[in-house]
Amino acid sequence: MNSRDSEFVTGLLIDNGYTLAPSIDKADVVIFNSCAVRKHAEDKLFSHIADLKPLKAKKKGLIIVLMGCVAQNYKDEAVKRLPIIDIVCGPGDEAKLPRIIADVARHREHIIAIEDVDKKRPEITPEYRSGELKALVSIGEGCNNFCTYCIVPYARGRERYRDPKDIVREVRGLARRGFKEILLLGQNVNSYGRGTGSDGQLAVNFAGLLEEINEIDGIKRIRFMTSHPKDASEELFKAMCDLDKVCEHLHLPLQSGSDRILKAMNRGYDRNKYMKDIELYKRYLPLGAITTDVIVGFPGETEKDFKETLRVMKDVGFDNAFTFKYSPRPPAASSELEDDVTMEVKDRRLQELMKLQARISIMKNERFKGKIVDVLVESIGTKADDTVIGRTRTNKMVVFGGGAKLIGSLVNVEIEDAKSNILAGRMVG
Ligand code: 5AD
Ligand code: SF4
Numbered sequence: 001m002n003s004r005d006s007e008f009v010t011g012l013l014i015d016n017g018y019t020l021a022p023s024i025d026k027a028d029v030v031i032f033n034s035c036a037v038r039k040h041a042e043d044k045l046f047s048h049i050a051d052l053k054p055l056k057a058k059k060k061g062l063i064i065v066l067m068g069c070v071a072q073n074y075k076d077e078a079v080k081r082l083p084i085i086d087i088v089c090g091p092g093d094e095a096k097l098p099r100i101i102a103d104v105a106r107h108r109e110h111i112i113a114i115e116d117v118d119k120k121r122p123e124i125t126p127e128y129r130s131g132e133l134k135a136l137v138s139i140g141e142g143c144n145n146f147c148t149y150c151i152v153p154y155a156r157g158r159e160r161y162r163d164p165k166d167i168v169r170e171v172r173g174l175a176r177r178g179f180k181e182i183l184l185l186g187q188n189v190n191s192y193g194r195g196t197g198s199d200g201q202l203a204v205n206f207a208g209l210l211e212e213i214n215e216i217d218g219i220k221r222i223r224f225m226t227s228h229p230k231d232a233s234e235e236l237f238k239a240m241c242d243l244d245k246v247c248e249h250l251h252l253p254l255q256s257g258s259d260r261i262l263k264a265m266n267r268g269y270d271r272n273k274y275m276k277d278i279e280l281y282k283r284y285l286p287l288g289a290i291t292t293d294v295i296v297g298f299p300g301e302t303e304k305d306f307k308e309t310l311r312v313m314k315d316v317g318f319d320n321a322f323t324f325k326y327s328p329r330p331p332a333a334s335s336e337l338e339d340d341v342t343m344e345v346k347d348r349r350l351q352e353l354m355k356l357q358a359r360i361s362i363m364k365n366e367r368f369k370g371k372i373v374d375v376l377v378e379s380i381g382t383k384a385d386d387t388v389i390g391r392t393r394t395n396k397m398v399v400f401g402g403g404a405k406l407i408g409s410l411v412n413v414e415i416e417d418a419k420s421n422i423l424a425g426r427m428v429g
Helices: 002-015 039-050 053-058 069-074 077-081 091-107 152-156 164-176 206-214 234-242 259-264 271-284 303-316 343-366
Strands: 029-034 063-068 087-089 111-113 134-138 181-185 221-225 249-251 289-296 320-325 372-380 387-391 397-401 410-418 423-427
Touching: 002 029, 002 063, 002 091, 002 134, 029 039, 029 069, 063 069, 063 091, 069 077, 069 087, 069 091, 069 152, 087 091, 091 111, 134 164, 164 181, 164 206, 181 206, 206 221, 206 234, 234 271, 259 303, 271 303, 289 303, 289 343, 303 343, 320 343, 343 410, 372 397, 397 410
Parallel strands: 029 063, 063 087, 087 111, 134 181, 181 221, 249 289, 289 320, 397 423
Antiparallel strands: 372 387, 372 410, 387 397, 410 423
16 A cells, blocks of 8 residues: 555656656655554664765755655654654645645745545546556555554544545556556455445445456456455455456455454454355365465463464465564554563564465465466566566466566466465466
8 A cells, every 4th residue: 555655646746747766866855655564664764764864964955755654653753753854744645745845845844744644535646657567556545443453543544435436437547558457455445335425335345346347448457455354255255256357366364363362453353253254265266365464472472372373374274474573553552561472482483484384385386386377477587588477366476488578468377386485387378
C-alpha cells in the first residue's frame, strides 16, 4: 500500500510540473514515505533522514518531506526529533502535497499537515505508474479490526472503500495502456463494500468486485491482498476458482497458531476456524498457493504457544511465510503489556520458523517439477544473457532462457528445478 502511495504522490507531483531527480543530491525535494508497522522500519527511517544533514547544510533550499504512517503518528514530534524535516504529511493529506511543497518553498516554514485520518481520499488518479506490466490499485483504506499489536487502525483510520465504478474505470484505463496484471490492495479486502454508501453498503462485495474486474479486456491476471481469516469466505474461494483471471494465490495472515495468543491479539478466529478455511480453499483450489504472516514473541507467548504455531505451519504447508519479531507499537493496545519475551528468545523462534518454512517452501516448489506452468515474463534475468524472470499464477518466480523480447508476454514453461524461492525451467511455447 505504501508503494502505491509513493507512486500516487510521484504522479501528482509530475502532474504539477515536477520531474523525478536522477539522484538524491540532485533533488530539490526529497520525500520519505514511511511505514510504522514495526519499530525496526521506523528506526531505519530516522537514520536515513539524518543522513541528509550534510546535504541540507550545503543546499539550503532543499525540502525534506516525511509522509506515511510515521508522519501520522509523530506529527510535530518528527520535526522536534529531526529539524531538517520541512514537511510532515499524514496519509490523509497526501493529495495536498504539491500545494504544501509550494508553500514551504515560498515561506520556508515547517508545515505539519495531519488532518482527519478517517477522511476519504479524493478520486484523483495521476497517470504515472512505476511499471508497465503490473499495476497496484487501491480499493480502500483503513482498518476496523484493532488487532492488539497493530498500529494501522490508528495511522490509517477506519475502513473506507472506493466506489466500484471508480475502481473499474481505473483498471480499464490501465488495460488500455497495456497493463496485464492488477494487484488490488486493501488492509482487509474481504470486507470491501462494508460500511460505505448512503445505506451503509456499496453495491458489490469483494467477490462481486472481482467479477467486474475479471470482465475487463486486456487484463490477464488479478491478484489481491490482504485477506483476513475472520472474513475469508467460501464465496471468495469460489470466485477465485470460477474467475479465470483471478490468480490462485491467497495471502492469509495466521499471526499465531495458539488460540490463547490469537485471543490476546484480538484476531477474531481460532486455529480451528483457520484450518477449516484452509481446507475449504484447498478443496476449491487444490493447486493454489497460500502465504502468510507470523509474529513471534507476542507478550506472554510460551514455548507451548510457539510449538502450536510450528504445528499449524506444518499442517497447512504454506508456500511462503513472512515472519516477524513482535515489537510494541503504541498506541496499539498490546503496547500496554509487558514485552516479556526476550530478544534472544524472539531471535531463536524466528530462526526456527524460517528454517521450517524454507524446508516447506522447497517441498511445495518441488511439486512443480516436470509440470508446465503459465508464466508472465516480467524482466531480464541477472546471470546468462538471454535469461528472463517471470511469475506463475501462484506468484512463484521462474527463471528460464528466452530473451528480453518476451517481456510482457505469457508463455508456458516446463519446470526442471526448484529452490525455496525460485523455480527454473525451459520454455515450451
Ligand atoms: N510487531 C511485529 N510484527 C507486526 N506486524 C504488525 N504489527 C506488528 C508488530 N507490532 C506484522 C503482522 C502483519 C504484518 C504486515 O506485520 O504479521 O500481518
Ligand atoms: Fe492491523 Fe489487524 Fe487491521 Fe491487519 S487486520 S491492518 S493486522 S488491525
